[in-house]
Each structure stands twice: as C-alpha cells, then as structure tokens.
Amino acid sequence: MGDDREAVPTPDEIQARVGKRLDDVAKILAGALITVAGIMTALGLSSDVVFVALNNKSWPIYVASLCAILAIVCSIVALLIHPTRRGNLWETCVLILGVVFYMVALSVAVIGAAKAADGNGRPNITDVKIEGPRSHLQLSFDVHADGVEMWATIQVYVTATGADLDTPIRGSVDDYSSELRPDDTGTVEQRVSMPMTLPPEAGGISITALNASNGTDDLCESRSHRGPTCTRIRIP
Structure with missing residues (x-):
C-alpha cells in the first residue's frame, strides 16, 4: 500500500510560501496612487478641480x-x-506600515475630494x-455661491455712497438687503433687479455679498477664506 500522507513542508518551503503571500500584499499596495486617484475621480474631483485645490x-x-x-x-x-x-x-513590519499609509491615503482622499x-x-x-x-436708475446683478452650509445664508446689501465709494450717505440704512438660503446642493443663485434714486x-453705489456663517472679517479688503465680495460703481 502507498503512503497517502501529505509531505511535511520544510522550513524553507514554509518561509517561501509566507514570503509569496506577503509579496501579494505588497503588489496591492503598489497601486495605492492609482486607487487614490480613482476615488477622487469617482467623487467628482476632475483634474481642473485638483489644480484649483492645490493652488488653494x-x-x-x-x-x-x-x-x-x-x-x-x-x-x-x-x-x-x-x-x-x-x-x-x-517584510511584515514594512507591509503593516504600508497598509497604514494606504488606509490613511484612502480616508483623506475622500475628505479632500468632498472639500x-x-x-x-x-x-x-x-x-x-x-x-x-441718475434720478431713476435700474440696477441689476447676479449673486452666486457654491458649497454654502445648509444653515448659513448669503447676505446681500446695496447702498448709495459718497464720492469715496466707501461711506454710505444714508447712515446705516441700506437701499436693498436680502438673506439668501442655499438649495439642497449648497448653491445660491439669485438675479437681483431693483430701481434706485440717487x-x-x-x-x-456699493454692492456687498458675504457668507453669514463666517461671523468675522466682513471687511472687503480682509484676507479671509470666506471674505465678502464687494462691487463699487461710480455714478457721474
């Protein structure tokens, strides 16, 4: 009768099998950059948006x-x-470190793409x-903003100013003011049309639009991530 018992692998064969499995994991990690780029693309992060994000x-x-x-x-x-x-x-220690980097890259890629x-x-x-x-002006303009939080508003003000285009001539009273809420996608899109008598x-005329969620740095010249947008028009 033949011996049906399975041959016991030698220590060298065992180490070779373990090494092969570890190599398979290493090959998976080798595609980390492609995987991260794929996740960003799947979440709508085009090359143009990537360049903008890097610039910012x-x-x-x-x-x-x-x-x-x-x-x-x-x-x-x-x-x-x-x-x-x-x-x-x-190799196991190096691959554990590589897996940690791999998981961090995937997690942060989702955050970066969403942001x-x-x-x-x-x-x-x-x-x-x-x-x-001048006595019966018709002023019109568009206000647009993306990525506005659901609870925030875009506040718009129109005021008649003095010759310096900064000082309101009617005190704290605005000729026009509104608080615009974003839609379900976080977008604000509004066409404003109004008569003005100067x-x-x-x-x-001074037009100001600001994100009310900021709470600070409402000056037009402020260096803020969400600073206001200001438009000044001299009327002869």
Missing part, C-alpha cells in the same frame, strides 16, 4: 498623495526583502448692469 493649498490632497507614495515605497521595499525567517518578519468638489461658500457678484438716468450728494 488644500492639505487633504497633499496628505493623500504623500501617504499613497509612502505606501508604494513600503511595497517596493517589501518586495526587495529576501524571503527568509528574519526577512519575512521585516474640493463641494465649493467654498464664497459669494460672487457678476453681470452688473445700470440703466436709465440723491445729489451720492457719488456711487
């Missing part, structure tokens, strides 16, 4: 890219380690038009 020094994009690169470095180092008993131990693709909540004033004589001492 968006830290999640930098952290995700750095961690993905470190995961790749760990995978390359692991593949170069010889599959001995001690080598497998070192960059969702907008910044800053309002913009565009398509400003003034028609009619007194003789008026030198122009």
